[in-house]
């Protein structure tokens with residue numbers, strides 16, 4: 099246990115919670131035990147079902163995965179909001195609704211019956227956390243980057259400024275000397291999506307679907323020109339954007 103002048107400093111209490119999501123963002127945190135031990139040494143984890151059986155409700159920071167789809171989730175989220183000093187949306191589902199919002203594009207009853215049959219399953223329109231409560235910080239990604247989350251939590255603990263890259267995924271993709279997937283005949287949202295993931299999708303020859311949300315320094319005019327030069331329609335681009343619901347539609351619709 100770390101001590102300074104013989105005194106053990108008080109640790110920040112953290113709770114990690116999940117709503118409608120796949121558990122992938124939480125798993126990222128629990129992953130790669132090499133850095134987990136140092137990371138946890140800074141914190142007092144009072145609630146994190148993937149790594150601990152403790153179920154405390156006294157926390158300073160709440161990291162929350164998943165989107166909101168049911169009324170009981172609304173109540174639970176509001177309770178967490180009341181208790182947390184800092185509420186962090188963890189991952190694209192929590193930040194934007196994420197892949198779950200695909201459900202919102204179809205008639206709810208039809209979708210539910212298609213998957214679960216006629217038995218009633220309680221589920222509603224998908225919402226991001228910020229549609230229900232005040233969110234202090236968004237950490238995007240599907241899943242989040244463990245390194246990024248650890249760095250951000252350490253900065254919160256130390257009161258340091260939290261910065262995300264302003265430039266788009268293309269910058270990281272170009273640094274890897276990848277072949278542009280537009281040249282392979284696919285749409286890629288890398289030119290308008292916030293970097294920080296290391297461009298794994300285009301590196302694997304799959305177009306970026308924008309899971310990290312909009313890049314502040316994106317050049318939309320140039321992006322629209324790229325789409326036009328490659329003959330992609332607005333409908334084709336919207337299909338990609340709708341996948342994570344992380345990029346505002348109007349950015350493309352102006353073309």
Ligand code: SF4
Pocket residue numbers: 118119120121122123124163164188189190191192196197239240241242
């Ligand atoms: S953002 Fe992706 S990895 Fe995280 S909970 Fe949602 S679907 Fe899972």
Ligand code: SF4
Pocket residue numbers: 267268269271272276277278279280286287288289297300305306
């Ligand atoms: S593949 Fe995508 S991210 Fe990479 S350079 Fe081309 S448009 Fe940009």
Ligand code: SF4
Pocket residue numbers: 239240267288291292295296297298299300305306307308309310
């Ligand atoms: S390349 Fe795009 S879709 Fe893939 S992880 Fe990065 S931001 Fe998300």
